[in-house]
Amino acid sequence: MLKLDNVTKVYKTGTFGGESLPAVRKVSFEIRPGEVTALIGESGSGKSTLGKMILRLEPVTSGTITYEGTDIARLKGKRLREYYRHVQGVFQDPFSSYNPVFRADRVFATIKRSYFPSVSNAEWHERVETSLKSVGLNPVDVLNKFTHQLSGGQLQRILIARALLLDIKVLVADEIISMIDASTRVDVLNLLSNLKARGLGVLFITHDLSLGNYISERTIILRRGVIVEMGATQKVFDNPQHEYTKMLLTAVPQLHKKWEAGLEPELAAMGVNAQDDGRPGRYSRSSLHPLANMHARKGRREFAEHELAEGLLRTDTYLRTHEEVPPLVEIEDDHFVVESTRVH
Ligand code: ADP
Numbered sequence: 001m002l003k004l005d006n007v008t009k010v011y012k013t014g015t016f017g018g019e020s021l022p023a024v025r026k027v028s029f030e031i032r033p034g035e036v037t038a039l040i041g042e043s044g045s046g047k048s049t050l051g052k053m054i055l056r057l058e059p060v061t062s063g064t065i066t067y068e069g070t071d072i073a074r075l076k077g078k079r080l081r082e083y084y085r086h087v088q089g090v091f092q093d094p095f096s097s098y099n100p101v102f103r104a105d106r107v108f109a110t111i112k113r114s115y116f117p118s119v120s121n122a123e124w125h126e127r128v129e130t131s132l133k134s135v136g137l138n139p140v141d142v143l144n145k146f147t148h149q150l151s152g153g154q155l156q157r158i159l160i161a162r163a164l165l166l167d168i169k170v171l172v173a174d175e176i177i178s179m180i181d182a183s184t185r186v187d188v189l190n191l192l193s194n195l196k197a198r199g200l201g202v203l204f205i206t207h208d209l210s211l212g213n214y215i216s217e218r219t220i221i222l223r224r225g226v227i228v229e230m231g232a233t234q235k236v237f238d239n240p241q242h243e244y245t246k247m248l249l250t251a252v253p254q255l256h257k258k259w260e261a262g263l264e265p266e267l268a269a270m271g272v273n274a275q276d277d278g279r280p281g282r283y284s285r286s287s288l289h290p291l292a293n294m295h296a297r298k299g300r301r302e303f304a305e306h307e308l309a310e311g312l313l314r315t316d317t318y319l320r321t322h323e324e325v326p327p328l329v330e331i332e333d334d335h336f337v338v339e340s341t342r343v344h
């Protein structure tokens, strides 16, 4: 559906643009219908840059992004608008997507004008209401409100509702969970599962491994703009190969724990059902609980950060000293890791 082939982004930085920063290097992967692909990496690893290139908010420096076989860099005018009918993004800070002097529902009026000019107002109003309800919002709570009168979670859901009106096929969700509170977090995650069931392909960008694992079929681990490991989520999490993936997993110890009975009442209050996580090899939803193993997690994270600060990752050393990106090797079916003889 949406395919990235050797996509590279080099930003020009410095006062006169004399310095270059390779933010994304030779990244290739595919977003498939009915699947969530988790793009995981720490801050600055190039995740948002990838999302922006997919949404044509930044041009690629080299490589190609194709949608249904067409290079998106070539799209103009009507065809670009068609692309946005199918490919949309929701970002970390939903407040920045809205103009504070406009009411939140103005986002719906805008797409009606661009995409559905011939739909009657009554019919449109009905569609907006249906879409809002499908993302768990009560239309009377949000329509006619100004941005500052709504929560971050509500704004994100309005953006998702807006995307749904457009008949989207691909949704880029960039750190959408991080800024919303725990109770709505579960709702938004469930919503993404529903989108996937409707056949959408979702690129779920996060720095949080447990969220990625919870929701995705496929996982991509990005380090300094380079994919160091990717594949079926279960394989990457159960059998991590790259030093960096292992380090990330160490920092989130509760991922490997089974359901913790002690948290059940709190999770029930959050609307999480302990029984419905029947997928074998998946991790318990307790990993989503903000209090779960917080102390253990903090200690391990500090350790992992220390290791990173010490530059112990050979990948980093390699990437600092080499222009080319080492190839990915398929070590088992649908599980790739950056070539291990050169880089760990
Ligand atoms: P992430 O989303 O993983 O935190 P980003 O894609 O935002 O990472 O950034 C990757 C790298 O590119 C960072 O080093 C960041 O500072 C740099 N960067 C991002 N946007 C720009 C820009 N417009 N100009 C120059 N450098 C940028």
Ligand code: MG
Residues within 6 Å of the ligand: 047, 048, 049, 175
């Ligand atoms: Mg980002």
